[in-house]
Amino acid sequence: MGANIFDPANLTGAIITLAVLSFLIKDNPVFDLFQHGFVGLYFAYSIGLTYHSYIRPTIVDDIVKKGHYSYVIPVILGLLVYFMFVPSMNWIARYPMSFWVGYGAGYILAFQPGTLMPQIYNTFIRFYGKATFLDNLNAILLFIGVITALAYFFFTVRKQGTAVGLAAETGRWVIMIALGAAFGSTVLYRITLFVGRMQFLLGDWLGLLK
Amino acid sequence: MIERLQSIDRRIIYVLLILVIALALLKPIGLPVKVGPMTKSMYDAVDALPAGSVLWIGMDFNQSSKAEQYPMLSVILDHAFRKNVKVVSFAMWPNGGQIFDQLAAPVAKKYNKQDGVDYLNIGYKPGGSVALRAMVTDINTAAAGVDQNGKPLASTPLGQQVKKLSKDYVGFIVDIAAGDPGTTDYLNYVSTPEKIPMATAVVNVSVPGEMPYVQSGQYKGLMGGLRGAAEYEILARAPGKAASGMDSQSLGAALIVLFIIFGNVGYLASRGKK
Structure with missing residues (x-):
């Protein structure tokens, strides 16, 4: 791979990457400059994206040009949210919110059980069938893990010296192991992001990688 | 001390x-990379698609997960094009459509594939899971009639062929996701109700959360992080940036x-x- 040190895109990317990484030494004005620049750029991009993705296609194209006047109703419903900034009339903002919550709940309830049921079923079904010793061991551990993790969240029953207490204590360990796995994955993800930046700096920018 | x-x-x-x-x-130094069962089953599922069938790729990530997910998309495209499988992509994330265009071009050139004929980039359409669900009814309406670059879908052979995100038109779904909206939306609103088999390619941090769906068979496979991408590259015999980054990782x-x-x-x- 040849070096593209002065290619504008590569040079800009390299300067920004190094400026952001300079935070590893300590907080400094160069890092602050690019951090604020990023926030500003992202904010401006979000406004442009919202306008071009939602506002213009609905108001300009659909309502004004195509004459779909029924779309005015959701637009008005959306605008009612801004009544939350008027203290004496903020109750009006609850109407669009209640509509969205109702719509969202109905939408999710229509589809989610189909996805969740196999999860519940799978927790139990693997106890028998054509499986190796390790498969069965895995199934037993999964079953114990699910039941004990759920037991940990039984806050309304007496736990001290009871079977529920023992299950809850086991569940606490299961949850800690799960969180440990999640933390490990997060660390690995961050390393990968850094590897990606190094591939860019050493390869795309400096041309040192084959 | x-x-x-x-x-x-x-x-x-x-x-x-x-x-x-x-x-x-x-x-x-070439540390060995052993191919895991989740990546293998995903590879096998894509490999089993007959020539001419349609692979739907969800582009639900952006540049922030470039290191892991650019190689994922490249290797899946390489595999699909080599098998003469047609590819349709749709993005619930704003930059997904642009990224697909950027990465599909070199792979398409390698296999002499044409935009609109062998692959179709519907691109980003706002609305998240609602837009995704609308694709099940009618892609043309849900996509406002145009692809990522404003070209009418009806003017392309693949746009005319794939009318709905349903089992009749799509053979397999691979969602490349870095968060929400993403893989669970495909599972809830498309794969489960429409009975279209799917697999997912997620960032490393999402792997523990997605694994139960592989174990239950709801995903036919999972490509997890840079490691998963490297494993797929080995299986597809298409070494790329994932395999070369594994030593560092x-x-x-x-x-x-x-x-x-x-x-x-x-x-x-x-x-x-x-």
Whole structure:
């Protein structure tokens, strides 16, 4: 791979990457400059994206040009949210919110059980069938893990010296192991992001990688 | 003395990490990468698609997960085009459509595939899962009639062929996702109700959360992080940036584990003194 040190895109990317990484030494004005620049750029991009993705296609194209006047109703419903900034009339903002919550709940309830049921079923079904010793061991551990993790969240029953207490204590360990796995994955993800930046700096920018 | 291990200057750790990762990239040592069962089953599912069938790729990530997910998309496209499988992509994330265009071009050129004929980039359409669900009814309406670059879908052969995101038109779904909206939306609103088999390609941090769906058979496979992408590259015999980054990732992770051990040894030593 040849070096593209002065290619504008590569040079800009390299300067920004190094400026952001300079935070590893300590907080400094160069890092602050690019951090604020990023926030500003992202904010401006979000406004442009919202306008071009939602506002213009609905108001300009659909309502004004195509004459779909029924779309005015959701637009008005959306605008009612801004009544939350008027203290004496903020109750009006609850109407669009209640509509969205109702719509969202109905939408999710229509589809989610189909996805969740196999999860519940799978927790139990693997106890028998054509499986190796390790498969069965895995199934037993999964079953114990699910039941004990759920037991940990039984806050309304007496736990001290009871079977529920023992299950809850086991569940606490299961949850800690799960969180440990999640933390490990997060660390690995961050390393990968850094590897990606190094591939860019050493390869795309400096041309040192084959 | 040993207790000082728990207060090593973080800048020393950073410098060592930079050195280890840079050296592993410059002088790869070729640590072995064993292909895992989740990546293998995903590869097998894509490999089993007959020529001419349609693979739907969800583009639900952006540049922030470039290191892991650009190689994922490249290798899946390479595999699909080599098998003469047609590809339709749709993005619930704003930059997904642009990224697909950027990465599909070189792979399409390699296999002499044409935009609109062999692959179709519907691109980003706002609305998240609602837009996705609308694709099940009618892609043309849900996409406002145009692809990522404003070209009418009806003017392309593949746009005319694939009318709905349903089992009649789509053989398999691979969602490349870095968060929400993403894979669970495909599972809830498309794969489960429409009975279209699917697999997912997610960032490393999402792997523990998605694994139960592989074990239950709801996903036909999972490509997890850079490691998953490298495994797929090995299976597809298309080595790319994922395989070349594995040495760096493995050695970087080993270094961090080493410092975690140092920290714990230091902590135990200081506790023993008290």
